[in-house]
Amino acid sequence: xxxxxxxxxxxxxxxxxxxxxxxxxxxxxxxxxxxxxxxxxxxxxxxxxxxxxxxxxxxxxxxxxxxxxxxxxxxxxxxxxxxxx
Numbered sequence: 001x002x003x004x005x006x007x008x009x010x011x012x013x014x015x016x017x018x019x020x021x022x023x024x025x026x027x028x029x030x031x032x033x034x035x036x037x038x039x040x041x042x043x044x045x046x047x048x049x050x051x052x053x054x055x056x057x058x059x060x061x062x063x064x065x066x067x068x069x070x071x072x073x074x075x076x077x078x079x080x081x082x083x084x085x
Contacts, residue, residue, distance in 0.1 A: 008033040012059040019059040
């Protein structure tokens with residue numbers, strides 16, 4: 001996997017509360033992203049572990065500029081996506 005993409009990719013699991021919160025945030029703000037469940041995609045799981053010191057830290061969110069947010073708070077997501085309330 002590369003560190004550059006043309007869309008936001010969110011790696012996570014269905015059972016993780018932080019992942020569910022991040023997905024809801026993206027959905028509520030109508031932000032398009034590709035969802036990848038690392039419980040179902042072993043290559044994606046390997047990628048997440050490779051960028052998180054061999055940990056399955058989710059959500060791991062890859063942005064088009066190559067930057068990552070790992071287990072971000074809502075305020076970190078707002079700042080990254082330039083969302084002002």
